[in-house]
Amino acid sequence: MSLDCPGDRLLYQGAEWDFGTLRAIHDACEEVALGELGLEIYPNRIEVISAEQMLDAYASTGLPLFYRHWSFGKHFAHHEAMYRKGLRGLAYEIVINSDPCLSYVMEENTATMQALVIAHAAFGHNHFFRNNRLFRDWTDARGILDYLEFARAYVAQCEERHGEAAVERLLDSAHALMSHGVHRQLRRRAPDLRREKDRERERRQHDERMYNVLWSTLPQKKAATPERGTDERRRALLQLPQENILYFLEKTAPRLEPWQRECLRIVRNIAQYFHPQRQTKMMNEGCATYVHHRILRRLHEQGRISDGAWLEIIHSHSNVILQPEFDDARYGGINPYALGFAMMQDIERICREPTEEDRAWFPDIAGSGDPMPVLREAWAEYRDESFILQFLSPHLMRKLRLFHVVDDSAEPVMRVEAIHDEVGYRALRRALARQYDPAWLDADIQVVDVDLDGDRRLVLEHRVSAGRLLEEGEARQVLRHLASLWGYDVLLQEVDPATGAVLKQHAVSPPRL
Amino acid sequence: MQILDRRLNPRGRSLPNRQRFLRRAKALVQEAVREASAKRDIRGADAGGEISIPLHGIREPSFHLGQGGVRDHVLPGNKEYRAGDEIPRPPGGEGGGGSEGSPDGSGEDSFRFVLSREEFLDLFLDDLELPDLAKRRLVEGADPGWQRAGYQVSGSPANLALARTMRNSLSRRIALRRPKPEQVETLREEIARLEAEGDDPERLARLRLELEQALRRTQRVPWIDPIDVRYRRFEPMPRPVAQAVMFCLMDVSGSMTEDMKDLAKRFYTLLYIFLQRRYKHVEIVFIRHTHEASEVDEETFFHSRETGGTLVSTALEEMRRVVADRYPPAEWNIYAAQASDGDNAAGDSQKTARLLTDVILPVCQYYAYIEVGRESEHGMPGFPRGPTDLWRTYEQLVAAGAPMAMKKVRHRREIFPVFRELFAKRAQGEEAHA
Structure with missing residues (x-):
């Protein structure tokens, strides 16, 4: 034995x-x-x-x-x-x-x-x-x-x-x-009746403080915009x-x-x-990949996983974090596993062996030694968008050879906006972060009004960003579903938030049964 | 930490969802099945398999941004670009090696999935508007026969072979010299008697020892041991080998349109499925004819066009030749199905009728004639289209009691009634045999 x-x-x-x-x-x-x-x-x-x-x-x-x-x-x-x-x-x-x-x-x-x-x-x-x-x-x-x-x-x-x-x-x-x-946005807190009383008292105190008899001497304007008041209400x-x-x-x-x-x-x-999950896909996968890599490497070092098994692990691991380049037939967007894992390894590198550049970009964490507190903090407090904004380093941008292309349908050609160089780092990072921001990716559609006095028409507004309108065929289908739930007509206006101009309208009536 | 084994959970958890999906997409799926079965061989008609339905019918819509506007792409793997470079837009509108186009081009507008054999057949038969009862008979097929085949060591309690088990138990007990209950009983009585008399303590002690040993042995050698247990074993019994050959005869002269051929194909397919349920081995012979007939393969049969007159008797001649060559009626059940638009050259009717009654019908189990016509065919108002030459010929035969079925078919829903006659006939025939 x-x-x-x-x-x-x-x-x-x-x-x-x-x-x-x-x-x-x-x-x-x-x-x-x-x-x-x-x-x-x-x-x-x-x-x-x-x-x-x-x-x-x-x-x-x-x-x-x-x-x-x-x-x-x-x-x-x-x-x-x-x-x-x-x-x-x-x-x-x-x-x-x-x-x-x-x-x-x-x-x-x-x-x-x-x-x-x-x-x-x-x-x-x-x-x-x-x-x-x-x-x-x-x-x-x-x-x-x-x-x-x-x-x-x-x-x-x-x-x-x-x-x-x-x-x-x-x-x-x-x-x-x-x-x-x-x-x-964060949901409303459930109404708390005790605080309700305090608020009521605060309001009264506010009124009392602000009361001035002079105000009552001002000539009253006659029902300026009663319409508007009821609308607001x-x-x-x-x-x-x-x-x-x-x-x-x-x-x-x-x-x-x-x-x-x-x-x-x-x-x-x-x-x-x-x-x-949508907002943290990249971080979540990155975190899991980083963790399995650390754990299994340690187990291998301890001799608890055989060399053959370790090779199998490396094989699967590198399949998972494969990032084909943009002109590769296999390219299908940025691989969340690859980017997440690369960023977390990069953080580890910055903590352990920072370069001068890292010290300038990440003074808080560069050279701090153990990466785990930094990573744990990042995993707890960030989502994909903010994580990239905070932690994507020039080193990694160079390594991935990232570049930013703007495709404006009004222009005949696409333009390279920024690449991985000194002038481009920040713009590149912002652009990449925005690709993970649901507020940018999803159409911003809100219910804005209901015509309660008239035909109960429901009015929605799509605040168009960067001239990107909704895909019309599908939008109409969704609106039909919406109308059947609402029970009355539905109107969706696509509005340019800068000018307030209505770019496109979709009106749909509920199906008659 | 817990580890649970879920592999034994009931299977088919998604079956209700699948049924809902099929019901939802029924019209589309049916269309796809119709197309698929038109493309397939008759032999592959009930195999199940992959079908593809248009995606738009089962789309789940959602709000999303369409083309146009300003778009950003951040891409990895820059080789030569510098800030400010201009890149021509790749064709297709999606910029920068866009991610939405599917490489094989199939994912976008059609949805492919696999139907099981039952689902496929069900939809196929549904399309022919078969009555439920007949459908069930076709779909289910016959149960395989089971035959006793010796014994096995595992099985369900219901199949416990008691006699065999007890026999094993007995031989084991004898071999291991398990004391019989009577022996033990005799010993006990003996001891009791000796105890009562109390005059032979030596013998009493010996007997007690013997009893103790006997009891120990009884305990150690069980009455029935798991190794004794036998269950009856069953084997699926091969059903008696029965073979059938199915002759498909069709007029392929110019007057037969593709629609007519499609109707005929459906009829042949249904007959094939039906025969397959009844016979272990079914062969198909395709014979097409114009003014001359030849045996061909399925592809040629349905898809090649011939010109010429129409002589039905040539097809029957050809069939006679093939039967004589390869299918002795004593060994084969012969089925024949003829499809035609009813044209026949004047003067051929006599010959056709004679061939049928003298040669073909006597060797056939069943002869079906379907006359296909266009769905929209109504004939001129006031001039109702009279029966065709062939129809008139066959009508006389049937009136004379010939065992054949004939039917005019304009729509696929009319195909099945032909089979109803077939069922009825078979039932009669079986009674006659019994």
Whole structure:
């Protein structure tokens, strides 16, 4: 018995694994993640599933249980066809932002892949979910699974009571508006009655302080703009303008029944739950990739992962962070894994071995030694856009050879606005950050008014930025859905915010039943 | 930390969603199935497979920004550009190696997915507007027969082979010398008697020892051990080999339009599916004819055009030749289906009728004639189109009691009634055989 035989420290050998292996891998990862990297995670729950179940999970946007709708069947059919033809492999894991944190791992994975997946999802994503401000403020990890169960049962019950067709129509409409069913600013705090009393007193005190008898001697203007006053009041009562269209419909649409409002609320809550994921996709993947890389490298150094397995890990890892160049046939946008991982490694480099340039650009963190506090802070407090604005270094811009092209449809050619050089760094960084800003990517559409005295027409406004109008065909289809929910005519105006000029109008009437 | 095994969870969780999707896209899917089945071989008609439907019908719309306006692209991998350089816009409008175009060009306007065999067949038959009962008979097929085939060591409790199990148990008990219950009982009685008498303590002690050993052995050697247990084993029984050949006869002269041929093809397909359910092995022979007939492959049969007159008897001659050559009626069930627009050269009718009654019908299980016409064909008002030459000829045969079915078909929904006769006939025939 030689205890120091290197094989004895290995967590596993070969590709085979069992539940004991998974547990050993998890415990080893946990040791590094919590001890060395100082991560803070939700308790883990790892579920082993088959390929078919993975396709199932894909179809319902990765959620473990969900209400029924034909669109999920469509996605399933699509993924299945791609998978069968071998055009696309399956993800190795899916992880759910919940407490405990659910990770699905596929049974086909080799032991090494399971190690990679556990380090990636159960520690990397898990830490991000638990600590990032957007997730903490906007999602309820503890409640999501119960809520999904409720949603599934509620929609099923509605189908029983009101018929599948009615529910399907409603969900179709709600799904069409899903992208505009989120609150982007912090939600209002629930009204607090004790504070309400204080506020009332404050108002009175304010009036008393400001009272001056001189004001009463001014000649009264006769009902200057009564119209305007009622307009303002109406808008205030309806909480307009409102960017969350589904919320507005749920609260004010005159012809919806209570169950329909509840279904809208379900769709809206799910949309809200996913909203942070869109804003942090790059960071989230970067964080998970960085974490799995650190953890597995350490396990390899400790001799707990064999050299062969380490090669397999490097192979998968470099596939994941592959960034084809723009003129490559494989190019499909900037790979969030690649950019996230590169930036985090770059931060590590700046902390450990800064150059003069880094000291000038990042005086706070350059040479601080351990990158983990900086990274943990970044993972907690930033989203993709602000993370790039803050941390993308000239070094990395040069390494990726980034350049910024402006495509103005009014011009005959596109123009290179900035490249990775001294004059271009800041502009380049701003431009890249903007590509991750939902406020720039999504159309800014708000409900602005309702004609309460007349035909109850709902008026929406799209504040056009940079001359980018809505895609007309789809916009009309969405408006038809909106009109059927609202029950009356709907008007969408595309407005240039600078001049207030209306660039385009779409008017739609609800379908007559 | 928890690790759970979800692999055994019930499968097909997404099935309801899939059904909803198919129902939603039914019109589109049906159209696609119709197209696919027109393109396929008759033999592949019920195989399931990939279909493609237009994306616009099942689009989930959302607000998004369209083309135009000012767009920014930040791209990796700069090679030669400097600030201020101008780049011609790539064709297609999407700038800077845009990310939205799909490289194979197929993803954008059509949606491809795979239908299972059942789904495909269901839609195909639905399209023919088959009655549900008939549809079920076609889709389900016959259950395979099961035959007892020895014993196995695992199985469901319902299949426990009790006698065999007990026999194994008995031989094991004998081999391992498990004391019989009677022996133990005798020992007990003996001991009780000796205890009561109390005059032979030596023998009593020996007997007690013996009893103890016997009991220990009884415990150690169980009455029934898992290795004794046997279950009845079943094997799927190959159904008696039955083979059928299906002759497709068709008039391909210029008067047969593509629509007519399509109707005929549907008829042949349905017949093929039907025969496949009944026979293990089905062969198809395609015979086309104008004023002369020849055996051809399926592609030529449906798609090549011939010119010439119309002599139906030539096709029947050809069929007779093929039957004599390759399909002895004693070994093959022969089915024939003829499609035509009803034209036949004057003077050929007699020959045709004679061939049918004397040669063809006696060897056939079933002979179907469908007369295809255009859907919009109404004939001149006041001049109703009379029966065609061929129709008149065959009508006489049927009136004389010949075993054949004939039908005029203008629309695909009219195809099935021909089969109703086929079903009825078979039922009668089976009774007659029994």
